[in-house]
Amino acid sequence: MLKLHHLVNSRSQRILWLLEELGLDYELVVYPRDPKTNFAPPELKAIHPLGKSPVLEDGGRLLAESGAIIDSVVRRHGQGRLAPAPDSAEYDTYVHWLHYAEGSAMLPLILSVYMGRLGEAGAPLQPRISSEVKNHLGYIAEALEGRDYLVGNTFSAADIQLSFVLETAKHLGALARFPTIVVYLERLHARPAYQRAVQRSSSADLGGPGKR
Ligand SMILES: N[C@@H](CCC(=O)N[C@@H](CS)C(=O)NCC(=O)O)C(=O)O
CATH class of the missing domain: 1.20.1050.10 (Glutathione S-transferase Yfyf (Class Pi); Chain A, domain 2)
Incomplete structure (x- = not known):
């Protein structure tokens, strides 16, 4: 099961969108930004040492950096979709x-x-x-x-x-x-997948690890 650690209004929106484009099953954990500083909450540091988003858990792997996450998801779960043939x-x-x-x-x-x-x-x-x-x-x-x-x-x-x-x-x-x-x-x-991603992030339940 994929688990996306998603900070609101952030680069992580891309990963949410990608998961929707590929129609994958995933769990979404949403973290609000600090209302004063706009920074990520400290809970994200418990997930990855940089404390940034996106972070994706994929089986036993913990992935950070949007480009690396996209590369991994497309390679492992894309079944040839959303990228040209590797030898082209x-x-x-x-x-x-x-x-x-x-x-x-x-x-x-x-x-x-x-x-x-x-x-x-x-x-x-x-x-x-x-x-x-x-x-x-x-x-x-x-x-x-x-x-x-x-x-x-x-x-x-x-x-x-x-x-x-x-x-x-x-x-x-x-x-x-x-x-x-x-x-x-x-x-x-x-x-449509972009709009589903926006909808999913804006209607996300901030209960669970992201709540404060
Ligand atoms: N190059 C990284 C940048 C990660 C990053 O800086 N994420 C921002 C979100 S747009 C963040 O978590 N900021 C919160 C903070 O720095 O407290 C990537 O593309 O994943």
Whole structure:
């Protein structure tokens, strides 16, 4: 049985969505954020030393890092769905996007979130961060030009992994100059499995380990 440790409004939404796309049976444990700091509650540290979400239990395995979790779930439970054939050239593109989302694209966006909290003190770094945000969004928009999905123009788990990057960019108001990305994000959000995941997380019972 799969067990997802899910922090509300977080990267973990992607894993919930993936599990719904694959129609897998899973247990969901939802953790609220601290109302003052917005951080994860200490209970998550008892699950994994970093105290972050997502964390997935799969049989005897404890998995952290969204990209690694997605890779493992698709490999072990996907039965060929949501990823290209491992020996195809498209598989390399798929792995690129799986790593790129957290390895490259998130950094300027997270810096932008933190800089926003610093106010004037963060002003000297703001131009560099804004230019990097535009650099990454431009790269993604170009990759999506003339296509519906990132890899082989077929929906894959790479689209799920990149979604949080684009949701964060949208939250920061950074998508105005990237209509291709806006339409792509709407396409992803229209998927029934995405909507089931949102529904499941918002109606989750905060009883059990996540309650406080
Ligand atoms: N690169 C990691 C990032 C994990 C991460 O930072 N998760 C955030 C949720 S968006 C978290 O748990 N934040 C709560 C905290 O830091 O207290 C991944 O993709 O899984």
